[in-house]
Amino acid sequence: MDYTVKGKDILVKQADLSLDETLDCGQAFRWTKVEGGYTGHFLNRPLTILDEDPADGVFRFCGVSESELLEVWQSYFDFATDYGELKRRFSEDETLAKACKFAGGIRILRQDSWEALSSFIISQNNNIPRIKGIIGRLCEQFGGYPSAEEMAAATAEGCESLAGLRAGFRAKYLADAAQKVAGGEVDLAQVAKMDADSARTELMKIKGVGPKVADCTMLFGMYKLEAFPKDVWVKRVIAEWYPNGLPECIKGAEGAAQQYLFHYIRSIER
């Protein structure tokens, strides 16, 4: 990541990043498209990021200080990881080569564990536009994305306070997640340090968290690249292209490969 301070903004030169492919590909739900880029939040910290020079891979981080860039956004966008190297590895496989070429600007965002957990609880048996709607109403109701403690307090007497979200049967799952995380029964900081199998088992103590939501939490909220969420689309990927198993070249970074494949099959089957 190279950067230059430009007044109140910072211009960042970064390879292997597309705003559409990274911020609007179903891994984060709080980014909205604006003229020339996206605006959204991470941990209730606002950001507007624009394509400054698309041909040269330059992005404008609006109203961001140098320290904020280095302490918050560099990590969030995973700028320390060489996705070019990752894609070269994946491209040993024919299908993955096509998927990486199709959307080479995908990066795995390093999101907050609680926000990823609760967001992907909402995602189950749901579609992306509607997930965004529910999370938008959630943030509106709480004045920003609620912490587990805030949501636990609001649902202490039941999940009726979440009725306005129109989250359906998922509201009671959110309440259970909030209670267990806020109460320390599920310690997300500890879970983040566990190996994948232990972490998955721990997360699945929460009602409404099965293997898929657990793996999304691990991949997007705990940066466990070995997590491999199997949703309806990825099940189609496996059935169509990998009936005899996943290729060796994705070992250790299965989650990143999953994201390229997820985006690829969605684009061709609609």
Added chain:
DNA sequence: TTCCAGGCGTATC
């Protein structure tokens, strides 16, 4: 109207 969406809990075998 019916089907589907970044699934999971429950019942049943």
Added chain:
DNA sequence: GATACGCATGGA
């Protein structure tokens, strides 16, 4: 352990 079904909501 596998399989079948219901579940809230809204768009196609």
